[in-house]
Amino acid sequence: MHRYKFILYRPLQFLPVIFGVSLITFILVRLIPGDPARVLLGARSTPAAIANIRAQYGLDEPLWLQYFYFLKNLANGEMGKSILYKIDVLKLIATRIEPTITLIVCSVFLSILIAIPLAAIAARNRGGIPDHAVRLISTMGIGFPPFWLALMLIILFSVKLGIVPVSGYGENFGDKLAHLILPCLTIALCLSSVLTRSLRASMVVELQSDLATAARARGMPESIVFWRHVLPNSLVPAVNLLAVNIGWLIGGTVVVETVFAIPGMGQLLVRAIFSRDYMVVQGVAMVFACGTVLVNFLADILTVTIDPRVKL
């Protein structure tokens, strides 16, 4: 259990990062031009009404005091009210977080399912035709714009074949799943090309390692050498790659949710930016940033679990 000691003190290192994140979101959001009170009131905006709204949301206080309130509320688990939706930002995010998390988890899972076999075929036939084919495809796949790939998949599977819904999000579980197939496939295809490249590279190294040679010398069949020794060891860099790419993944979901009109946090963020809904932009950015930190933490734990040699 000694190896897991970092779980206790690592979160302390996150505190300055989270603090910095809160400061940056706060400053960024306050720099967005346009008066949210005016946006809220629209045509009904009179100077008195604007002053009233500004007082109600604390927008008339000095900036440093607003930040202090922001931190104080954050400590109490409050992120203010959405000006547009008129409900608590955290409650609003709670209603939108499920599609986003489902989308990310399913996409990662699917991309692993795609990447492991491809990388394995390439690495075990190093220099051969399958290797070149996989490398070519994965190199090309890195350059696929997710928004365009999404539209191409819609053309193929929804318009031509008509087997999955075009956009939106379902009510019950099965319906939701049907709506998530294309979005997940979009992200998974983009992600798996990065993942395949990394997995292939580490598998090539691991296949030539002393460990694999020793296993072969003991008369172990090549397939067992691969699945028992090579694969687990080559998963470590892949796990870290996924953790590093979580930011990219979240960016991908923002775009993909917009293309497929999925009511998740990404779509919420884009709309909030267009409508200058300060509190929502702030809340979503905070949640995304904390999620990134959390995922990196989980990746550390996973790395230690997979590979007993790693010490953090």
Added chain:
Amino acid sequence: MSTGHAFSAKIGWSRWLGQRLTLVAGMAILGLFIFMAIAAPMIAPYDPIAQNGDLRLVPPSFLHPFGTDNFGRDILSRIIWGARIDLQIAFIGVAFPFLIGTVLGTISGYFGGIIDTVFMRLIDIILAFPFLVLMLSIIAILGPGLLSFYIAMALVGWVSYARLIRTQMLVLKNSDYAVAAVSLGFSNARIMFRHLLPNAIAGSVVFSMSDAVLVLLNGAAISYLGLGVQPPLAEWGVMVAEGQSFISTAWWITLFPGLSIVVLAFGFSLFGDGLGEVLGVRE
């Protein structure tokens, strides 16, 4: 003897080319797009912006190989002109983060201490944000447009370069020639930028090519969302967005601009991989 010598040189050249196939292929693709961008007025068959009501949504044909859009504009011509904007996005979007990150990373790694700690914490915080989220917020502040995109890229993108260079600097500053340069009384600036940086930069140059792919995809995505290049300008991401309403009837409006992004990105990736092989840099 002389023929034999020439023969072996010939073998050497073709073997060199064979080993550098990725580099050559990447250069060819990038060269093609650069040519398209420079020669756009000469090679584009039609005006990229002028609308033509008689030619709405024409499928790919001999006269319009990639078809026309809902305003009757030739897609091929728009893609050729679009190369100007998208190449510009990739180059400028990489150049500023590269410069800023290299300078800050050099200083941070060379001096260490409090400067290094401050930069590293700042990098941690910026990396905690999903890239696109931070970029969208900055663009929301500055207003839509390419200039905002470049500023956002410069503010956010430097961190990767700074990290790469810093790691190299930490190793190189203890090397013999660095110590020799110090004992010769050279200034810090001279040691950092004349002696150490040239040895540290190869990894960043290779990385800048994969970064160019990301920048290109981000720029196109931002334009697709309506926050970057504004219509009627022909940019590939904008073109994809314009074709979205017609995907069930006129697929060619979205297909070809997206393919252009894929091929250009492929060129950058190949060039980067090939450069990595030549410079002996492993990613």
